[in-house]
Amino acid sequence: MTTTETVQQSIYDQVLESTPRGERLKLCLQCGDCSGICPFGYLMVHPPSRLIAQLRADRFEKVLETDTVWMCVSCYACTAVCPAQIPLTPGLMARTKEELILNGNVPAELQSALENSQRYGNPLGESPRKRADWVAGIQPEVKIMGKLRQPVDVLWFVGDYPSYHPRVQATAKALARVLHALGVNFGILGPEETSDGDSQRLAGERGLFEMLAERNGLAFSKYEFKEIITTDPHAYNAIKNEYPRLEISYPIRHYTEFLAERLDQLKPLLKQEVKAKVTYHDPCYLGRANDIFDEPRRLIAAIPGVELVEMSHNHKNSLCCGGGGGGMWLDGFQWEKAHVRLSEWRVKEALAAGADILAVACPYESPRFEDAAKTVQGAEQLKVRDIAELLVEAMGN
Amino acid sequence: MNIIILVKLVPDLVEELTVDASGAALDMSWLRLIINEFDDHAIEQGILLKERGGGQVTVIAPDVEGVDDVLFTAAAKGADRLIKVKGDFSAGVNNHALSRAFATIVKGLQPDLVLTGVQANNDIDGALGPLLAGMLEMPYVGYISGITIDAAKSKVRKEYPGGLIAEMEVNLPAVLGVQAAEQPPRYVAVSKVRQVMKTSTIQEQSAPTLDPSGGPTISRMFQPEAGGRATMLSGSADEISAKLVGIFKELGVL
Amino acid sequence: MTQDIYVVIEHLRGQVAEISYVMLAAARELAKGQKGKVVAILLGKNAQGLAGNLAADRLVSFDHPALADFTSDAYQKVLADLIQKDQPRAVLFGSTSIGTDLASVLSIRLGLPLVSSCRTFSPEGKFVSQICGGKIMAEGDLPMPTALITVVPGGYKAEDGQSTQAPAITQAEVPPLESLRVTLSKYIEPETGDVDIAKESLLVSVGRGIQNQDNISLAEDLAKALGGVVSGSRPVIDQGWLATSRLVGKSGKSVKPKVYLALGISGAPEHVEGITNSDTIIAINTDPAAPIFGVAKYGAEIDLFDLIGVLTEQVKQARGG
Numbered sequence A: 001m002t003t004t005e006t007v008q009q010s011i012y013d014q015v016l017e018s019t020p021r022g023e024r025l026k027l028c029l030q031c032g033d034c035s036g037i038c039p040f041g042y043l044m045v046h047p048p049s050r051l052i053a054q055l056r057a058d059r060f061e062k063v064l065e066t067d068t069v070w071m072c073v074s075c076y077a078c079t080a081v082c083p084a085q086i087p088l089t090p091g092l093m094a095r096t097k098e099e100l101i102l103n104g105n106v107p108a109e110l111q112s113a114l115e116n117s118q119r120y121g122n123p124l125g126e127s128p129r130k131r132a133d134w135v136a137g138i139q140p141e142v143k144i145m146g147k148l149r150q151p152v153d154v155l156w157f158v159g160d161y162p163s164y165h166p167r168v169q170a171t172a173k174a175l176a177r178v179l180h181a182l183g184v185n186f187g188i189l190g191p192e193e194t195s196d197g198d199s200q201r202l203a204g205e206r207g208l209f210e211m212l213a214e215r216n217g218l219a220f221s222k223y224e225f226k227e228i229i230t231t232d233p234h235a236y237n238a239i240k241n242e243y244p245r246l247e248i249s250y251p252i253r254h255y256t257e258f259l260a261e262r263l264d265q266l267k268p269l270l271k272q273e274v275k276a277k278v279t280y281h282d283p284c285y286l287g288r289a290n291d292i293f294d295e296p297r298r299l300i301a302a303i304p305g306v307e308l309v310e311m312s313h314n315h316k317n318s319l320c321c322g323g324g325g326g327g328m329w330l331d332g333f334q335w336e337k338a339h340v341r342l343s344e345w346r347v348k349e350a351l352a353a354g355a356d357i358l359a360v361a362c363p364y365e366s367p368r369f370e371d372a373a374k375t376v377q378g379a380e381q382l383k384v385r386d387i388a389e390l391l392v393e394a395m396g397n
Numbered sequence B: 001m002n003i004i005i006l007v008k009l010v011p012d013l014v015e016e017l018t019v020d021a022s023g024a025a026l027d028m029s030w031l032r033l034i035i036n037e038f039d040d041h042a043i044e045q046g047i048l049l050k051e052r053g054g055g056q057v058t059v060i061a062p063d064v065e066g067v068d069d070v071l072f073t074a075a076a077k078g079a080d081r082l083i084k085v086k087g088d089f090s091a092g093v094n095n096h097a098l099s100r101a102f103a104t105i106v107k108g109l110q111p112d113l114v115l116t117g118v119q120a121n122n123d124i125d126g127a128l129g130p131l132l133a134g135m136l137e138m139p140y141v142g143y144i145s146g147i148t149i150d151a152a153k154s155k156v157r158k159e160y161p162g163g164l165i166a167e168m169e170v171n172l173p174a175v176l177g178v179q180a181a182e183q184p185p186r187y188v189a190v191s192k193v194r195q196v197m198k199t200s201t202i203q204e205q206s207a208p209t210l211d212p213s214g215g216p217t218i219s220r221m222f223q224p225e226a227g228g229r230a231t232m233l234s235g236s237a238d239e240i241s242a243k244l245v246g247i248f249k250e251l252g253v254l
Numbered sequence C: 001m002t003q004d005i006y007v008v009i010e011h012l013r014g015q016v017a018e019i020s021y022v023m024l025a026a027a028r029e030l031a032k033g034q035k036g037k038v039v040a041i042l043l044g045k046n047a048q049g050l051a052g053n054l055a056a057d058r059l060v061s062f063d064h065p066a067l068a069d070f071t072s073d074a075y076q077k078v079l080a081d082l083i084q085k086d087q088p089r090a091v092l093f094g095s096t097s098i099g100t101d102l103a104s105v106l107s108i109r110l111g112l113p114l115v116s117s118c119r120t121f122s123p124e125g126k127f128v129s130q131i132c133g134g135k136i137m138a139e140g141d142l143p144m145p146t147a148l149i150t151v152v153p154g155g156y157k158a159e160d161g162q163s164t165q166a167p168a169i170t171q172a173e174v175p176p177l178e179s180l181r182v183t184l185s186k187y188i189e190p191e192t193g194d195v196d197i198a199k200e201s202l203l204v205s206v207g208r209g210i211q212n213q214d215n216i217s218l219a220e221d222l223a224k225a226l227g228g229v230v231s232g233s234r235p236v237i238d239q240g241w242l243a244t245s246r247l248v249g250k251s252g253k254s255v256k257p258k259v260y261l262a263l264g265i266s267g268a269p270e271h272v273e274g275i276t277n278s279d280t281i282i283a284i285n286t287d288p289a290a291p292i293f294g295v296a297k298y299g300a301e302i303d304l305f306d307l308i309g310v311l312t313e314q315v316k317q318a319r320g321g
Helices: A004-018 A022-027 A033-037 A048-056 A060-065 A077-081 A088-102 A108-120 A160-164 A166-181 A198-202 A206-221 A233-246 A255-261 A263-269 A294-301 A324-329 A331-338 A342-352 A365-375 A387-395 B037-053 B067-077 B095-109 B128-136 B190-199 B237-250 C018-034 C048-053 C072-086 C099-110 C213-226 C234-238 C304-319
Strands: A154-157 A227-230 A252-254 A276-280 A306-309 A357-360 A383-386 B002-006 B009-011 B033-035 B056-062 B081-086 B113-117 B140-150 B153-159 B165-171 B174-178 B202-206 B220-222 B231-233 C005-008 C038-044 C058-063 C090-094 C114-121 C126-131 C136-141 C147-151 C168-171 C182-188 C202-206 C229-232 C259-263 C280-284 C298-300
Touching: A004 A022, A022 A088, A033 A048, A033 A077, A048 A060, A048 A088, A060 A088, A077 A088, A088 A198, A088 A324, A108 A198, A108 A206, A108 A324, A108 A331, A154 A166, A160 A166, A166 A263, A166 A365, A166 A383, A166 A387, A198 A206, A198 A233, A198 A324, A206 A233, A206 B190, A227 A233, A227 A255, A233 A252, A252 A255, A255 A263, A255 A294, A255 A387, A263 A294, A276 A294, A294 A306, A294 A387, A324 A331, A342 A357, A342 A365, A357 A365, A357 A387, A365 A383, A365 C234, A383 A387, B002 B037, B002 B095, B002 B128, B033 B037, B037 B056, B037 B067, B037 B113, B037 B140, B037 B174, B056 B067, B056 B095, B067 B081, B067 B190, B067 B202, B081 B095, B095 B128, B095 C099, B113 B128, B128 B140, B128 B174, B128 C099, B140 B165, B140 C099, B153 B174, B165 B174, B231 B237, B237 C280, B237 C298, B237 C304, C005 C018, C005 C072, C018 C038, C018 C090, C018 C114, C018 C147, C038 C048, C038 C072, C048 C058, C058 C072, C072 C099, C072 C182, C090 C099, C099 C114, C099 C147, C202 C213, C213 C229, C213 C259, C213 C304, C229 C234
Parallel strands: A154 A227, A227 A252, A276 A306, A276 A357, A357 A383, B002 B056, B002 B113, B056 B081, B081 B202, B113 B174, B140 B174, B231 C298, C005 C038, C005 C090, C038 C058, C058 C168, C090 C147, C114 C147, C202 C229, C202 C259, C259 C280, C280 C298
Antiparallel strands: B009 B033, B140 B153, B153 B165, B165 C182, B220 C136, C114 C126, C126 C136
16 A cells, blocks of 8 residues: 555656656646636636645645546646646656546546456457458458558558548548558558557556557567558657657658658649638647647648648647547546537537538547537538548548 | 456457357357456446455456456456466367366455356356356355345345346355446446556466366257348328237237 | 246236236247147235236236335245146246246246247247347247246237236145245335336437427427327426426437337437337328438328327327327
8 A cells, every 4th residue: 555655755756757758747736727727727726736746745635636637638748838848748648647546536437448458459359350451342452461461662551540430430441442542552460459558557557558558569570671660640659759758769751741741642633623611620639739730731731622721729839629638438427527518619610710610630529510510509510531431532432 | 255257258249259160169260359248237237346345356357368358457456366267278168167167266366246247148057156146055045136245145246137126145155146246337447457457467377178068969050030121011191000909919018 | 847838927006017918929939839738827925916918828826915015025936836836847937026036036046048038939839038138039849847037028918918807816825934034124216206208118209399488398299199108308307398307319218118109309419319118109290301311110200280289189099089
């Protein structure tokens, strides 16, 4: 049993030691910018600045007694705005959630997502053997590395939701079509791929993250490829920023970067007009966390007929869809506390911007925004499309 | 309080289940084995009893694929002793054989209370708990959703359909078949289990030859007809309603 | 030794449990081929009144204060004695909270073979059991000399185990029942506050399609007529039109009703997760591509508002007013 003293010390020291630039925690001015910009800060008993205050006041056990830390969706808004540049999201929030888990304070929904990740390698609880079932019927065939046994140029890390979730499989199929159209020599790991683990890491399960990363690392090491691309900004973030610390290091890009680089080749294929006002939602882990804002917009702008409009929160101050940091698996819990969904807020912004189509680039977003559009008045006609899906639409038949 | 928890690992229903070449048994090569969820509840209930009233918790499981992880996870939750029963479980064993294998070990440990899940998805010859109770000549009550210990007696809540509960007194030592622990099985962080793997050990005990007598001989295993898409009912609202009423009657609802 | 098929009748608080009738129907099937009689075994206190519609050839009654309510030790003693003496061809127990407290212990105590989760039998003496959540069926010959069997519902209709005439009753001598290790203290009724949908056998479930709170009463009328309860998918609960306790799905409850009637529910995976254990799913939705039709047994492509009133009326009529 850890004593209060040991718990605080270890958290304080942990953040300082285990996160890059963690020692900046000492520089907190208690300005409250983090708590102010946090989308759910108003519901937390201990929003980020107060968390730090409790740590410093020797009262971390107060935090462990509450459950509102689980309102954090790891959106990086606090981290982006902190004048002292403290790594709040990956350091403080993730580590606090870790302590909550160790103290048995885990909402049931999240618990089963974590247990599923452990047992099946994906939070949805689907059989790992079926991870590549989505490729059935696609011509030309999507190459699975384990069967191909030949080097490829690009290893496409598909991700949990694109592999298994019925709505997001459409994104995977769309991206496969685009890659084929561009003549990219790519392969996927299929059943050998396991969850990237990033959301689980940010939800406080560092041990689980390492276990999943190790599995992926092992799978990567078996094959020859020049670079990795991901459908998912979370996988991108994990493989780019976290895996190297576990000695798993590869050139890595999000698919929007990869395609934007090939825009000259892609543009002539976009023959079909898509006459619509399109607004782009910057995913937290592509935009704010990794500074990728332009490439997705360039892809959208390349589609004939499209008028790109911006929502009032865009680029660095984009609003989170609510799916990160475990949020995907805390929906019931967060709804009970908030009675409002971040995804609904965002859909309202899309409507206010006059958008016909809400374009996304993260697998969490299409199901979340489509669900939200069902309950927001006036959003019945709003379409939600991943950029890959828009490109395929523009490619026509 | 000396508490023993018996655990089975059973086929994971998330995976495809197929029948092997003999046509009379499950194809074990594609099976993923996971802890029987009712046994997971039994572990949780055992840990709760220990947390409340002190004592020692021993978890016993057969040596099949995945058992180490199951036992270490139990230790990370608070189990004190872990026992793995070695034997030839490769072809799958019925509950009569398993309970015989456990009986000698359990008897030697002289428990006050034996907990196990009330059922498991691969039961074909009764359940582990009551079979063991028969062998040890201990009283057995199943479908338990609450236990309090009072000296040499236990007060248990037995579940009946419709939410009805019977509160019963059971003399100890006894075997109880757990339907649900008083709280859902707790989560254990992967890091904690990994830590426990370094500090705990699993004792191994050998089972005498596995004797399945008392269970049935299966001559054939098969999958029931596949579902597929819904049978669509068509017509006007009146016609569809009439068809639905017919279906309700068939199902015994009306 | 006889070729008779014994059925251990289950009753609780003065009511015969439905499984008892299912077992009697099953026993009749078996008895045909085994050329034996169906014998109902009734343990209780003044319980003969319950024998009225049991479709058995005869009934053996054990009447004793200690048997008034089910407790495993007492019932085991009586049945062990009986089975040892009579050595019937088979003894059927319910795969229930009562039956499973008895069958396995008796198997060891009497050295008799046991086969569980049986759904159907053939007159030739074959059983078919369901295992692995119903995904696998196992078939075999009923073991000899006396087969102890637990029976699950679904293979036979309760009405086939019912009769208009009570069977002939013999009172049997109850063996001594002292030093019982299991005793009943009391029953605890379920809270009447709100229902536990996970325990309901018929659910009328509404989704986004119900559109507003007022329309919930339409679902409630139908549920009442069918003897069920209203549940809902997430959008309905989120709007506050139904209590959280009625939520079905990933963030709510997993339900296992006999009938799950899904009205205006699309069938998103998060919802379907909570209903896969339903016996029969019936889906009403205007969208033919709604995923719910992939998991439902029956479906109709019709607006729920066009259907619900008419259906409720017809159900009420079928019930007889």
